Amino acid sequence: MSALDAPFVQTSHMSRRHAFSSGVESVSQTNNASGLTFRAAHAFRGKPAMVRILFYNNFSTAVTYAKVGAATMRQVSPSLSPASTVEWTQGAPVTVPAAQPGTNNPSANYSAWMPVYPQESLDDPGTYLVTVFAYLDQSFTTYNANNYDVSWMESQSKVGGGWWAQRNQAGDQATNPGTFSSTAVQVRGPIAGIEALCENxxxxxxxxxxxxxxxxxxxxxxxxxxxxxxxxxxxxxxxxxxxxxxxxxxxxxxxxxxxxxxxxxxxxxxxxxxxxxxxxxxxxxxxxxxxxxxxxxxxxxxxxxxxxxxxxxxxxxxxxxxxxxxxxxxxxxxxxxxxxxxxxxxxxxxxxxxxxxxxxxxxxxxxxxxxxxxxxxxxxxxxxxxxxxxxxxxxxxxxxxxxxxxxxxxxxxxxxxxxxxx
CATH class of the missing domain: 3.40.50.1110 (SGNH hydrolase)
Structure with missing residues (x-):
């Protein structure tokens, strides 16, 4: 029976999921000898209670992020850091399968949900800032797939929940997130999006x-x-x-x-x-x-x-x-x-x-x-x-x-x- 042959439920129910994906894909650089840490931030219009990361992978092999984490903050710092490193919630490792068959058909996977405490933005009242990180193990020495990119630069307005920013830094800044210091805006990264489980x-x-x-x-x-x-x-x-x-x-x-x-x-x-x-x-x-x-x-x-x-x-x-x-x-x-x-x-x-x-x-x-x-x-x-x-x-x-x-x-x-x- 096709979709046009059967009745469809006329009333749908909203979930508490709020999501944003920029559609970006993998970085265009060789992995560092000590690995790479990626960080991304987004402003949501709901109060997040749980957060998870959406990853893309257009590489020919599966990629594992050994450490992931999430935090909230009232203001976005140049390195996308919260006020205190103790605000970070660590998550479980995430493996993203190898790319799907065909050209520019990356695979996708979510991290597990990570609990956070909502903080209203001082700069954009009515939105709630979330930042996440993912650490790529140094064993992925040739992680350098260069693929199509539709990401946002930091100047993108937060109004309407349309704000996105990314950073990356050589080494493991996941064990101690406070060591992450990069302020360079990145237009590519494996973190394709952030999803939040909100109160509304x-x-x-x-x-x-x-x-x-x-x-x-x-x-x-x-x-x-x-x-x-x-x-x-x-x-x-x-x-x-x-x-x-x-x-x-x-x-x-x-x-x-x-x-x-x-x-x-x-x-x-x-x-x-x-x-x-x-x-x-x-x-x-x-x-x-x-x-x-x-x-x-x-x-x-x-x-x-x-x-x-x-x-x-x-x-x-x-x-x-x-x-x-x-x-x-x-x-x-x-x-x-x-x-x-x-x-x-x-x-x-x-x-x-x-x-x-x-x-x-x-x-x-x-x-x-x-x-x-x-x-x-x-x-x-x-x-x-x-x-x-x-x-x-x-x-x-x-x-x-x-x-x-x-x-x-x-x-x-x-x-x-x-x-x-x-």
Whole structure:
């Protein structure tokens, strides 16, 4: 029985989990002779009672972090340290499996939950700062995988829970966290995210797709329509909007992947993250020259993801396929094999994209599925359709204005589902 054949529970219940994943991956350096200690911080809009770390690993072998820990603090120091080293709670070692098959398909694993005491931020009242660390044993001498990165720099605002910062330092600063002193901002690290079990509820939104889901093409990499929508929704909560609910954002977009590879990644990540809402991009120009087999495969993996999501109570937002670039991407020349649906010998490749968006729209409201136009609203309406000039800078991805313009639809789609949670 498919997700569209069976009734879906109309009211969902928020968990106490609050999560944030920047989508980063492993460092681009050789491990130190005495190991490496990584540290990351994030501001939550709920009071954390327990904290755990989300790790990614795109290395060809499993990686073990011998020591992990968590602490809270009222202000963020340059080295992401709490006021006292005795505030740290030590956790158990964590092993992250070797990368999944395929390119840029890192494995993932959580640490065990670690208890903390919530402290309200002095700099950003209404948020609660958490910092975590992980120590990589010196035996991993060639830990140097260089992979796609959609992390945040330290200047990112904490408002809306959208703040993220990372550090690393040679040696073991886990046995005695007070010895950690590095203040250098890192844009990469194995700590992909932090999750907190808080006193209040939150709805976890996970995304999956290509570089447009990762947020490429704009000034601050990662500020997608999905991210911006989450920030806007949380800002409304901060403004005490009546009936507003907080959302948490877990990022799984990865540049260069086609619908088959990011679909496989989504099938892998769903049982690990277990989000309340999944935002799934309906297709990508990375799929190459359109074909009937490609169309069938695209719809098949979307259906697999919808079915898996339904089995674990996750609602799905299908996000419209973006227009294509004006570069030589084969889409104007691409054709579809003749079928009863297409009673002509050849079909312009862009018809494939429009057809997939239309078929996704037709699923809106059935089972656990919703639809939003996503980046398709940025098109110029021509045949074949391309981005409107003001919404792209590199001719291949939305720019700041493009992501901002598409945010309205994404925010409305998420809010529509939030009404089903209590």
């Amino acid at each position: 509820g939150s709805v976890i939104v996970m995304d999956c797709g290509d570089s447009i889901t990762a947020g490429a093409g704009q000034t601050n990499l990662g500020q997608t329509d999905i991210y911006r929508a989450c920030v806007a929704i949380n800002s409304a909560v901060a403004a005490n909007a009546v009936g507003a609910k907080t959302v948490s954002h877990v990022r799984c977009g990865w540049g260069g992947q086609n619908s088959a590879t990011y679909g496989a990644r989504c099938l892998y990540m769903l049982p690990i993250i277990r989000p309340d809402i999944l935002v799934l991009t309906a297709g990508t120009p990375n799929d190459g020259v359109p074909s009937l087999t490609g169309q069938v495969a695209n719809r098949a993996i979307i259906q697999q993801i919808i079915d898996l999501a339904k089995s674990q109570g996750t609602r799905v937002i299908l996000r419209g396929w973006a227009p294509h670039s004006v570069v030589a991407d084969n889409w104007p020349q691409g054709t579809l094999t003749t079928t009863p649906t297409y009673p002509v010998a050849t079909v312009n490749g862009d018809v494939y994209r429009l057809d997939q968006n239309a078929r996704s729209l037709a699923m809106d409201g059935y089972g656990n599925v919703s639809y939003t136009a996503g980046m398709s609203v940025l098109g110029d309406g021509a045949v074949p359709e391309r981005y409107q000039a003001q919404y792209t800078t590199d001719l291949n991805h939305p720019n700041d204005a493009g992501y901002a313009f598409a945010t309205t639809n994404m925010q409305a789609a998420i809010l529509r589902l939030l009404a089903k949670f209590k």
